Amino acid sequence: MAVRKLKGLTWSRAAGALVTLMALACGACGYREYPQTTLHPQSDYAQAIQRLLETQMFWVVVIFVLVEGALIVTVVRFRSRPGAPDPKPVHGNTVLEVAWTIAPALILAFVAVPTVLTIFKTQGKAPPGALEVKVVGHQWWWEFQYPEFGITTGSELHVPVGRTVSLSLETGDVIHSFWIPAVAGKRDVVPARVNHLWFTPDSVGEFPGQCAEFCGASHANMRMKLFVQTPAEFAAWTAAQQAPPVEPDSTSLAGKGKQVFLEVGCVACHTIQGVSPGIIGPNLTHVASRTSFAGAIFPNDAPHLAKWIENPQASKPGATMLNLNLNPDQIAALVAYLQALK
Amino acid sequence: MATTTAPAIAVPAESATGFWSWVTTVDHKRIGALYGVTAFIFFLIGGLEATMMRVQLAKPENTFVSPDVFNQLFTMHGTTMIFLAVMPLSASFFNFLIPLMIGARDVAFPRLNAFSYWVFLFGALFINLSFFLGGAPDTGWFGYSNLTSSQYSPGHGVDFWAVGLQILGIASLAAGFNFIITIVNMRAPGLKLMRMPVFVWMTLVTSFLIIFAFPVITVALVFLLFDRLTGTNFYAPAMGADPVLWQHLFWLFGHPEVYILILPAMGIVSEVLPTFSRKPLFGYPVVVYSGIFIGFMGWGVWSHHMFAVGLGPIADSFFALTTMLIAIPTGVKIFNWIATMWGGRIEMKTAMLFSIGFIAMFIMGGLSGFMHASPPADLQQSDTYFVVAHIHYVLFGGSILGIFSGLYYWFPKMTGRLMNEGLGKLHFWLTMIGMNVTFFPMHFVGLLGMPRRVYTYAPGMGFDAMNLLSTLGVFVIGLSLLVFIWNFLMSRRSGAVAGPNPWGGATLEWAIPSPPPPHNFGTVPTVHSLDPLWGKDGEEIARTANQVHGHIHMPPSSVWPMLSALGMTLLMSGMVFGWWVGIPGLVLMLVGLYSWAFEPCH
Numbered sequence: 001m002a003v004r005k006l007k008g009l010t011w012s013r014a015a016g017a018l019v020t021l022m023a024l025a026c027g028a029c030g031y032r033e034y035p036q037t038t039l040h041p042q043s044d045y046a047q048a049i050q051r052l053l054e055t056q057m058f059w060v061v062v063i064f065v066l067v068e069g070a071l072i073v074t075v076v077r078f079r080s081r082p083g084a085p086d087p088k089p090v091h092g093n094t095v096l097e098v099a100w101t102i103a104p105a106l107i108l109a110f111v112a113v114p115t116v117l118t119i120f121k122t123q124g125k126a127p128p129g130a131l132e133v134k135v136v137g138h139q140w141w142w143e144f145q146y147p148e149f150g151i152t153t154g155s156e157l158h159v160p161v162g163r164t165v166s167l168s169l170e171t172g173d174v175i176h177s178f179w180i181p182a183v184a185g186k187r188d189v190v191p192a193r194v195n196h197l198w199f200t201p202d203s204v205g206e207f208p209g210q211c212a213e214f215c216g217a218s219h220a221n222m223r224m225k226l227f228v229q230t231p232a233e234f235a236a237w238t239a240a241q242q243a244p245p246v247e248p249d250s251t252s253l254a255g256k257g258k259q260v261f262l263e264v265g266c267v268a269c270h271t272i273q274g275v276s277p278g279i280i281g282p283n284l285t286h287v288a289s290r291t292s293f294a295g296a297i298f299p300n301d302a303p304h305l306a307k308w309i310e311n312p313q314a315s316k317p318g319a320t321m322l323n324l325n326l327n328p329d330q331i332a333a334l335v336a337y338l339q340a341l342k
Numbered sequence: 343m344a345t346t347t348a349p350a351i352a353v354p355a356e357s358a359t360g361f362w363s364w365v366t367t368v369d370h371k372r373i374g375a376l377y378g379v380t381a382f383i384f385f386l387i388g389g390l391e392a393t394m395m396r397v398q399l400a401k402p403e404n405t406f407v408s409p410d411v412f413n414q415l416f417t418m419h420g421t422t423m424i425f426l427a428v429m430p431l432s433a434s435f436f437n438f439l440i441p442l443m444i445g446a447r448d449v450a451f452p453r454l455n456a457f458s459y460w461v462f463l464f465g466a467l468f469i470n471l472s473f474f475l476g477g478a479p480d481t482g483w484f485g486y487s488n489l490t491s492s493q494y495s496p497g498h499g500v501d502f503w504a505v506g507l508q509i510l511g512i513a514s515l516a517a518g519f520n521f522i523i524t525i526v527n528m529r530a531p532g533l534k535l536m537r538m539p540v541f542v543w544m545t546l547v548t549s550f551l552i553i554f555a556f557p558v559i560t561v562a563l564v565f566l567l568f569d570r571l572t573g574t575n576f577y578a579p580a581m582g583a584d585p586v587l588w589q590h591l592f593w594l595f596g597h598p599e600v601y602i603l604i605l606p607a608m609g610i611v612s613e614v615l616p617t618f619s620r621k622p623l624f625g626y627p628v629v630v631y632s633g634i635f636i637g638f639m640g641w642g643v644w645s646h647h648m649f650a651v652g653l654g655p656i657a658d659s660f661f662a663l664t665t666m667l668i669a670i671p672t673g674v675k676i677f678n679w680i681a682t683m684w685g686g687r688i689e690m691k692t693a694m695l696f697s698i699g700f701i702a703m704f705i706m707g708g709l710s711g712f713m714h715a716s717p718p719a720d721l722q723q724s725d726t727y728f729v730v731a732h733i734h735y736v737l738f739g740g741s742i743l744g745i746f747s748g749l750y751y752w753f754p755k756m757t758g759r760l761m762n763e764g765l766g767k768l769h770f771w772l773t774m775i776g777m778n779v780t781f782f783p784m785h786f787v788g789l790l791g792m793p794r795r796v797y798t799y800a801p802g803m804g805f806d807a808m809n810l811l812s813t814l815g816v817f818v819i820g821l822s823l824l825v826f827i828w829n830f831l832m833s834r835r836s837g838a839v840a841g842p843n844p845w846g847g848a849t850l851e852w853a854i855p856s857p858p859p860p861h862n863f864g865t866v867p868t869v870h871s872l873d874p875l876w877g878k879d880g881e882e883i884a885r886t887a888n889q890v891h892g893h894i895h896m897p898p899s900s901v902w903p904m905l906s907a908l909g910m911t912l913l914m915s916g917m918v919f920g921w922w923v924g925i926p927g928l929v930l931m932l933v934g935l936y937s938w939a940f941e942p943c944h
Contacts, residue, residue, distance in 0.1 A: 034804035036791025038722040049718045056719060060709045067676065067705050074680050075698055078619070080689045087686045089876075092625040092678075100677040101670060108666045115716040116659045122718060123655040139494075174489045175585065177650055177725060181791045185721020188650045190586060191488055191579035195652040208803075212725040212793045213650070214482050216489060217409055220796035297800070317409040 036181055036208050042228070043183035045122050045199035052118050059107050122185075126166035126198035131159060135169045137176035137189040139215060139320060140222035141282060141295040151241040152271070154282030155296040158227045160234035161204050169195040174216065180209030180226045188213055201228040208296075217318030223296040237289075240342070245272050245285045248340050257337025260330045265322070272341065281321060288341045294319070305335045366899035368452035369860055373459050374438030375756070378749075380463055381430035387470070388422035389823070391415045393816050396780075400813040402801040412797035413480035414473070414499070420483030421503065424603065425510050426466045428741050432606035433462075435748055436521055436545050438756060442851035442858060443539050445530025445866050450523040452897045453938060458517040460907030465509030468915055472502035479503035482795065484596070485566070487577035487588035492570050501570060501918045504563045509914050511556045511563075518552035521545055530850065532869035536630070539849045540623060543630045544609030547637040548602050554641075555598040562591035571917060586651060593644035601640040603737060605633060607744025608675060611697045614751050615679055617847045618694035619686030622873055625678040632671035632678075639668045649717040650724050658717040665715040672708055676701060691845070692766030696747030699774055703739025707732055710785065725795075728788025734781040743773070746826075753833070754840030758856045761837060765829035772822030780815030783808035842884070848873035853887040864890035900941055906934030 034040075041047040134145040135157075145152045157180075159165045169178055171189040178197065179186035182205075187197045211222035229237060248254035258275070261267065267276035273285040287293065290300050294316055298304040304315075309331050312319040326334070367373060395415050398406040407415065437455065441448055449455050472478045479499040481490050490500045525546045529538070538546075565576035566588070575581035577588050616623045623629060645653060645661040679701055688694065710732040714720035723729060746769075753761050787808045792799060799805050843852040852875055854863060865886045871877040875884060909931030916924020 034790040036803055038726075038789050038791055046722075049722055052716060053713070053719050053722075056713050056716060060713060064705065064709055067680075068702060070680050071698070071701055071705075074683045075688060078683060078686050078688050080687045084687050087619065087621040089622050090624065090685060091622055092628065093681075096677075096681065097625055097628050097674070101674055104670050104673040108669060111712075111716060112663055112666055115662055115718065118716075118718045119655045119658050119662070123658070174494055175486055179725075179793070181722060185718060186650045186724065187652055187721070190651065192582070192584060193586075193652070208791075210793060214413075214486070214489070214725075214795040216481075216494060217413065219413075220409065220798050223800075 036210075038181040040182065042203050042205065042207060043199040043201045045184045046182060047202075048118050048122055049185055052114055055114055056111055059111060063107070126196070127164055130164035130166035130198060133157065133159075133165060133167050135167050135178055135189070137169070137171040137173075137178065137211065137215075137222075139173050140211070140218040140316070140318070142178070142211075142222070142224045143172075143282065146238070149238045149242055151238060152283040153241065153286070153290070155223070155292060155294075156225045156227060156290050158229060158234060158237050159201060160231045161201050161228050162231070164198055164200045166198040167196065169197060175213050176211045176215045176222065177213035178209070179212040180207055180224070182207035182209075183226065183228075186212045201226075204228050204230055218295070218316050221295050221297045221316050225292065225296050240289060241286050243286075244274055246340050246342055248337060253333055253336040254340040255337075257333035257335070257340075260326070260334050261337055264324050264326060264330065266324075266334075269321070284338065284341060286341055288339050302335050302339060305338055306331050309334055363899065365904055366456075366901045368448070368456050368897050368899055368903070370437050370441050370448050370452065370455060371756070371858065371860075373455055374434045374436075376459050377430050377437055377462070378434035380459075380466070381427050381434060384422055384426035384466060385428075385431070386823070388419050388427050389820070391419040391422065393820065395419065396813040396816045398797060399799070399809050401810065402799050402803075402806055404798060407797075409797040410477070410480065413795075414478040416795055417479045417482050417499075417503070418470075418473075421469065421479070421507075423737070424483065424599070425507065426462075426469075428603050428737065428745070429514065430462055431745050432548070432603070432741075433458075433517055435541075435606060435610065435745070435752070436517070436549075439752065439851060440521060440524055440542060440545055441528070442755070442854070442862055443542050443849050444525060444528060444533055445850050445863055445869070446524065446528040447862050447866075447894070447896065449520050450528060451520050453900055453903045454516055454520055456900070457903035457907050458513045458520065460904045461509060461513035461516070461910065464907055464911035465506055465513060468509060468911060469502055469506030472499055472506075475502075484592060485588075486592075487566065487585040488579060490566060490570075490588075491577065498918055501567070504567050504570070505914055505917050508560065508563050508567075509911055511560050512910070514552050515556050518549040518556070521549040522553070525549075530863075530866050530869050533850075536627065537869055537872050537874075539609075540612035540626070540629055540633070541606075541609035544605045544612070544633050547633050548605045551598045551602050551605075551637055551640065555595045555602065558591055559595035562588060562595070565591075567917065586648075589648050589651065590644070593647045594641070596647065597644045598637075598640040600736075601636055603741050604744075605637065607700065607741045607748075608633065610744045610748035610751070611679065611700050613847075613849065614693050614697040614747050615682045616873070617751070617845050618689045618691055618697075619683045620689075620846070621682060621686040622848075622876070623678070624681035624684075625674075626872060629675055629678050632674045635671045636668060639664065639671070643668060646715060646717075646720070649720045662715055662717050666712065669708065669712055669715070676705060676708075691750070692761065692763055692770055693747050693751035693845075695767065695770045696743050696750060699770065700740060700743040700747060703735055703743060703774075703777070707735030707739055710735065723788060725793055726788035727784040727792045727794055730794050731781050731784035731788060734777070734784070738777050738781065746770075746773070751845065752851075753830075754844045755851055755856045755858070757834050757837070758840055759833055759837030760840050760844060761833040762829050765825055765832075769822050769826045769829060772818055772825060776815050776818030776820075776822050778815070779818060780812050783811045787812075843875070848876040848880075850874060850883070850887075853884045855888065859888075861890075861894045861896055864888045864894075900938065902934050902938035902941060906931055906938055909934050 041050045132147055136143040141155055143154050144157050169187055169189045171191055175188055175190050177186045177188045183201055184197055184199045187195050205228055207226040209224045209226060211219060248258055267278055269278040269280040270276060271278055271283045292298060293300050294308060308315050311323055312321040394407055398404050398412055477497050477499050479502055481495055481500055525542060568574040569576050575583050577583050577585045579585055612623055612629055642664045643661055645657060646665045649658055714723045750761055750766055787805050790804055792805045840856045842855050867883040867887050870879055874880060909927050912927025913924050913931055916927060
């Protein structure tokens with residue numbers, strides 16, 4: 001047992017060293033320089049994948065060095081030289097054939113066993129007490145619903161650190177793939193199916209993700225952000241999201257913006273709790289609390305909002321939000337209202 | 343040796359020249375040349391599409407092409423490279439070489455062979471016509487349902503794609519049957535199955551894969567076309583259908599298709615390595631059985647393209663294990679190739695360099711493939727640039743390097759002249775540098791989180807430098823192709839005269855003149871061993887292969903295969919254009935087939 005443990009230790013150390021080397025080769029793959037990296041796991045699930053990858057990398061490097069080395073040695077050593085004798089016409093060697101059939105089979109077994117174990121470990125049922133979030137993919141943004149808190153939001157997912165998050169994944173239109181590399185491998189959202197994915201984030205931070213299955217014109221613009229927060233921060237966030245929307249003073253610019261919102265047709269697609277019932281576009285009840293919008297591709301500030309409302313398709317190809325041909329005054333008022341919805 | 347030149351006998355008028363002789367030819371060598379030139383032009387078009395994508399991705403938030411055009415480009419790049427470049431380039435070698443290698447005078451059905459080529463050409467033109475008629479297909483070469491439904495893809499691009507693939511499928515099926523029947527029935531006396539060159543074996547396996555795989559995608563595409571054109575609900579989730587059905591059908595075709603693309607190149611390498619090592623292929627039966635095993639196993643791994651779908655842990659485990667199993671015969675092939683060179687006297691001709699390059703690059707493609715054979719790892723790698731790197735190491739580093747190796751190797755047989763070795767080596771090294779600069783960084787950019795099929799990416803993600811590097815690499819590949827084209831054209835006109843067997847090859851095609859006469863063999867040789875020209879009776883075979891005794895009957899040229907193919911293409915394109923194209927196409931096809939059937943053939 002001790003021997004095995006020692007062996008395992010050396011192994012994972014060697015693998016770790018190799019992955020470090022790989023990281024160095026690509027310029028220290030820290031997640032600050034590479035925010036969407038798959039090599040900087042931040043959850044139990046992502047770490048299980050990383051451990052498997054390290055085992056694989058060990059064998060990949062060993063095989064690469066041995067086989068490419070054998071190729072190079074052969075080519076250099078047996079290159080044609082003047083006066084070299086005619087080669088012996090060797091037709092084969094049964095012992096060699098058996099050996100180089102069994103050797104890869106053994107290496108495969110070393111990877112296949114942890115692979116199957118990891119599959120069953122990571123695709124099992126989520127532990128009880130997990131935070132349930134329903135994820136709905138739309139062309140081209142992500143919707144997040146928290147049944148536990150009665151919250152619906154878009155493009156930005158908030159979860160508490162240390163608590164398992166159990167996602168149920170659905171789509172409103174075509175196939176998309178939910179992918180936040182820091183915490184989990186990708187999982188498709190497929191029409192007429194509900195998929196599941198769970199992970200327990202282990203560090204606080206902001207992690208980007210994006211749709212990974214080609215889904216049409218703005219596939220590249222279907223991004224999202226994951227905010228892993230301390231339990232206290234998360235509780236504050238849920239409380240703020242559960243509050244009713246801000247009611248602006250009717251004489252203020254924001255108040256005029258609310259009138260525009262009600263009059264020009266925004267209500268048909270967007271929910272603002274107690275104001276409008278639309279469910280086609282993102283829920284805007286607390287839209288100003290988000291850092292980004294339109295599939296997390298624009299910062300949530302006045303100039304970007306104004307540009308977006310003026311002509312959504314010019315900002316984001318194929319965007320399904322209607323261009324309502326609003327005048328600059330209407331847009332300014334609307335932006336003020338949206339920015340008031342903290 | 344005056345007897346080795348063909349005496350003046352009634353050789354058919356096939357050796358005529360001029361445009362019309364190419365339109366009506368049924369000579370497998372000329373059809374091979376047509377396939378080769380056409381496919382190479384499409385290879386350049388696919389490369390141009392790739393170059394435009396790389397320029398767009400050279401920096402974040404670039405605006406070189408619009409998102410819509412980018413989506414058309416990656417769809418057409420994949421479709422073109424797979425169906426219009428690599429498959430027909432392989433078909434070019436099948437056509438030119440199979441009858442020569444098995445000691446036959448042509449394929450079993452020469453006019454059907456011409457028909458295959460013309461269907462391929464017209465189908466290829468049809469798909470590319472979409473660029474000028476409202477936009478090319480833009481849903482990826484894999485065309486996942488339900489994005490391809492009329493609701494989400496209202497334009498005609500998907501129709502062009504689906505109908506075009508159906509047309510190309512007919513060309514592939516006809517060729518597949520033709521080569522199976524040719525190889526099974528038309529081998530020279532004594533050329534037992536286990537004496538066939540490995541390239542012939544791989545052609546046989548590939549042809550079987552084609553005839554079993556294409557019906558699957560045919561069914562999938564018929565469902566899709568019915569959904570789009572007549573409102574059926576095969577893939578409509580709102581009507582209770584499961585769009586994952588498309589993925590199963592597509593990849594049940596798609597994975598064997600991967601082996602359709604690589605096995606011919608493996609066959610080429612298995613011919614080139616022994617010749618330039620001056621040593622027989624090591625473990626011939628093992629290499630053959632490995633190829634057959636890969637062909638069989640190719641049917642049991644399709645869902646490894648679908649690990650992210652959520653098929654459940656049991657399906658994921660099963661397909662992970664079958665996929666890893668394929669690594670064994672693939673590895674065995676590589677070991678046997680290295681062992682072939684071990685103890686040999688390796689002549690570093692350009693053809694040999696490309697074969698060695700094939701092994702070196704294919705190892706890397708195989709290893710990255712082994713990494714995403716494991717579903718948990720794949721869930722981070724799938725649909726990222728890591729997979730783009732992988733497929734280009736197996737398809738460019740594998741298939742394309744193998745095809746170039748074959749081209750340098752058999753160019754003397756095809757044209758009677760040698761290619762320039764200096765330019766060839768320059769081509770090789772530029773190719774190796776270009777492909778590695780282009781594709782190697784993609785491994786990292788993928789692991790660092792860049793998804794594929796995105797027309798742009800945000801700054802600050804750490805993707806910038808490696809994307810720029812990849813873009814620069816593409817221009818090195820482009821340069822290498824210019825060198826190749828120059829070399830090809832110059833060598834064809836004024837290269838050194840090759841003679842029948844410039845490399846000292848062991849297979850039957852090297853027994854006859856370069857280029858071979860229309861009837862190939864004056865006297866069909868009797869084969870007594872593997873590597874017949876290296877055997878005891880090698881000189882005897884080379885001496886008698888060109889002696890003509892009596893009349894040789896060769897099929898006459900015919901215009902009907904081309905007209906039948908044109909009619910059939912018009913008929914099918916009627917699904918996009920309307921009855922006014924379809925009905926004339928039907929008439930032309932029926933007239934063509936009738937005239938073909940009753941055409942006198944002597």
